[in-house]
Amino acid sequence: MRIVLIGRGKMGTLIRETASAAGDEIEAAFGRDDLDQLGRLGKVADVVMDFSRPAALPEIAAYVRRTGTPLLSGTTGYTEAERERLFALGSAVPVLWSANYSLGVAVLARALRVIAPVLGQDFDIEITETHHNQKADAPSGTAKLLLEAMDPQHRLRPVYGREGSVGRREKNEVGIHALRGGTVAGTHTVHFFGPDEELELTHRAASRRIFVNGALHMAHLLPGRPNGVYDLQKILFGE
Numbered sequence: 001m002r003i004v005l006i007g008r009g010k011m012g013t014l015i016r017e018t019a020s021a022a023g024d025e026i027e028a029a030f031g032r033d034d035l036d037q038l039g040r041l042g043k044v045a046d047v048v049m050d051f052s053r054p055a056a057l058p059e060i061a062a063y064v065r066r067t068g069t070p071l072l073s074g075t076t077g078y079t080e081a082e083r084e085r086l087f088a089l090g091s092a093v094p095v096l097w098s099a100n101y102s103l104g105v106a107v108l109a110r111a112l113r114v115i116a117p118v119l120g121q122d123f124d125i126e127i128t129e130t131h132h133n134q135k136a137d138a139p140s141g142t143a144k145l146l147l148e149a150m151d152p153q154h155r156l157r158p159v160y161g162r163e164g165s166v167g168r169r170e171k172n173e174v175g176i177h178a179l180r181g182g183t184v185a186g187t188h189t190v191h192f193f194g195p196d197e198e199l200e201l202t203h204r205a206a207s208r209r210i211f212v213n214g215a216l217h218m219a220h221l222l223p224g225r226p227n228g229v230y231d232l233q234k235i236l237f238g239e
Contacts, residue, residue: 001220002045004069005029006038006060007052011074014212015049022216035059043067046223049215053136054078057085065092070222073097074215076141090229096222098232099141101214105188106232108203109149112190115201116150123194124169125150130179130187138178142188147174150190 001024005012008031016026027044030037032052038059050060050073057078064071071089076099078086089095100106116125129143139160147158156174185205192199205211214232221235 001025001047001223002027003219004038004041004045004048004063006035006048006050006056007031007075009051011051011208011211014208015051015215018209018212019216024216032056038063041067043069045069047072047219049073049219050075051215054082057082061085061089064089068093070094070225071096072215072219072222074099074101074211077137087229090227092227094222094225094227094230096218096230096232096235098218099145100186101211101218101232102203102205103214103236104203104210105142105145106236108188108190108201109146110233110237111201112146112149115192115199119192119194119199120150123192123199124171125156126175126177126191126193128177128179128189128191130181130184132183132185133180135180138180139176140178140186140188142186143176143178146188146190147176150174 003019003024003026005016005026008029016029019026028041035056036059039062041063048060048064048069048071050056050071052075054075054077070093073086086097087095127143127146129140131140155172157172159173159175161177162175185207187202187204189200189202218232218235
């Protein structure tokens with residue numbers, strides 16, 4: 001597989017090393033300092049893999065539309081308007097976006113879709129996420145992904161941390177709490193607090209390698225699919 005890689009951070013570096021070791025070809029790689037050169041590049045790859053920052057989206061969108069190259073994105077921190085612009089690319093190419101390419105997280109999201117409607121009436125839901133001290137955005141894209149899995153109709157009201165005299169917890173609120181420190185690759189826990197019982201579901205990433213392996217696996221599955229917007233649920237579970 002031939003890849004155009006956007007992002008030279010930790011994820012981008014790991015993707016480049018892992019892809020090369022597996023026999024895939026990195027045809028071109030760009031970072032924030034030379035992203036403008038993407039506009040001079042023709043169609044040279046089977047897929048664009050973007051693990052950069054939201055500010056790179058205009059250049060990436062222009063390249064994808066011009067060349068018709070499928071896009072796999074793991075960039076987080078998008079505003080709602082930026083996400084709409086990303087998803088609009090689905091009219092031109094197959095687009096796969098996920099905040100987390102771990103198979104375990106995909107299965108956790110699937111489980112939450114089943115559990116939340118059953119427990120949500122009588123249980124309070126809280127989400128905690130922990131990442132390394134260099135992570136720029138909070139809450140994590142994965143925390144938002146898990147909330148979306150539980151609440152696709154957006155009936156819950158997110159509360160990002162609590163401070164001061166906040167009053168009694170409202171029934172429709174869901175607390176989302178971000179912890180930052182050390183070199184933690186990513187830990188996410190969804191808490192269900194019910195009458196006299198608690199249920200917790202936790203996913204822990206031991207290293208970024210699981211995200212890299214998952215992203216490369218999905219990159220092989222994306223080319224050749226019809227134009228549209230995909231996520232891991234659609235590809236892994238067919239919906």
